[in-house]
Amino acid sequence: MKKRVVSVLLAATMVLSLTACGSRNDESSSEKKEAKEEVNIEDMSFDELKEEAKGSTVTFYGWGGDEKLNAWLDDVFAPAMKEKYDITMERVPMDIEQVLSQLSGEIEAGTEDGSIDMIWINGENFQSAKENNMLYGPFVDKLPNFEEYIDTESEDVTMDFAYPIEGYEAPYGKAQVVMMVDTAVTPEMPANAEEFMEFVKKYPGKVTYPALPDFTGSVFVRNIISEICGWEQFMDMEPDKETVKAAIEPALAYLRELNPYLWNEGKTFPDSSVTQDNMFADGELVFNVTYGAYDVPVAIEDGKYTETTQSFQFDKGTIGNTNFMAIAANSGNKAGAMVAINEMMSPEIQADRFATMKTLPVVDYDKLNDEQKAAFDEVELGKGAIPQDELLSKRIPEMPAELVPIIEEIWQEEVVGK
Structure with a gap:
């Protein structure tokens, strides 16, 4: 997920401008709508959900900045849903703060047949939406694939940025921070924060990270905090600014020390991870960071990166998380959303997404049969990738969602331009 919402979402000012979004255009008659309202989704078996969803449209709202993912959703997933279930998937590209603002407006306006069905979401966005009663659930216990193929006890599935999920979202894909260099230009791959400091000093003006609250810039800073301060103390820390500031001060001092050697001397930072990525691909920067564990082989294959580009991690590990799918509380097609x-x-x-997108899968490999395992085993990760076993062996957890905006605010006050 990209940017997050950290303010109260149920703003009355959204009501009038968004009321028009409330009704679906595909309802052919009031009788059809009344019949639909009589259906009790809670009592349906999954087979009954499939029957109820047949011939319907499911809207899937989420960040649309990844063109390769967009193409996969449109050209692979949507046709599979149409052929297998007679469900039409409508992808609606929208930043998450806009999605949740639209949803809050519809709910506040009393719209029962909302325009949003599925939502790509995680982190503090999920926490805020769930706590404001904007999501439908729990629902994952009605999904056979969740029970059959997902490790339902894993913290990657039960917790989202240390916040209990309680069945209100289902896993979509996994992410994990990796850093990268072009080894033909800079053969060094720092193994820790100390070596990274030396790397930055060796290549002044050629290293930076995206400005917070960009999702990737934020996780890079949190990874530095975990590296220097240890991540364990934050898992049950109160979301108090002074407490957090005292705990992360050694990392803040480190980041301030980096500044004079960064691009633009740390006075400003790239406005997004997309900007940073383009600067790296163009050779303006010699370092990049991404949440996409296998972004490097994908970019090499697409011709964006050189074949000598290599992913690396710090020895103490890098932050990993799961991104999820949720259902709007006022979705007009909850049955279709659950089937999708x-x-x-x-x-x-x-397996298809793993092969095409190189996205870390959410299924539990040990729950697969031999044929299913083979579909994953035969995927070639490509050049520049960290082997999956090594990658996951250095996976460390996200900090609690409520700490993230506090850290971002402190970074703005204590690091930028210092």
Whole structure:
């Protein structure tokens, strides 16, 4: 997920401008709508959900900045849903803060047949939406693929940025921070924060990270904090600014020391991870960071990066998380959304996404049969990738969602331009 919402979402000012979004255009008659309202989703079996969803449209709202993912959703997932279930998938590209603002407006206006069905979400966005009663659930216990193929006890599935999920979202894909260099230009791959400091000093003006609250810039800073301060103390820390500031001060001092050697001397930072990525690809920077564990082989294959580009991690590990699919509380097609979410967790779809997108799968490998395992085993990760076993062996958890905006605020006050 990209940017997050950290303010109260149920703003009355959104009501009038968004009321027009409330009704679906595909309802052919009031009788059809009344019949639909009589259906009790809670009592349906999954087979009944499939029957209820047949011939319907499911809207899937989420960040649309990844063109390769957009193409996969449109050209692979949507046709599979149409052929298998007679469900039309409508992808709606929108930043998450806009999605949740639209949803809050519809709910505040009393719209029962909302325009939003599925939402790509995680982190403090999920926490805020759930606590403001904007999501439908719990629902994952109705999905056979969740029970059959997902490790339902894993913290990657039960917790989202240390916040209890409680069945209100289902896993979509996994992410993990990796850093990268072009080894033909800078053969060094720092193994820790100390070596990274020396790397930055050796290549002054050629290293930076995206400005917070960009999702990637924020996780890079949190990774530095975890590296220097240790991540364990933050897992049950109160979301108090002074407490957090005292705990992360050694990392803030480190980041301030970096500044004079960064691009533009740390006075400003790239406005987004997309900007940073383009600067790296163009050779303006010699360092890049991404949440996409296998972004490097994908970019090499696409011709964006040189074949000598290599991913690396710090020895103490890098932050990993899971991104999820949720259902709007006022979705007009909850049955269709559940069928679509279930299919997204199928081994076949996850294997195709792994092969095409190089996205870390959410299925539990040990729960697969031999044929299903083979579909994952035969995927070639490509050049510049960290082997999956090594990558996951250095996976460390996200900090609690409520700490993230506090850290971002402190960074703005204590690091930028210092």
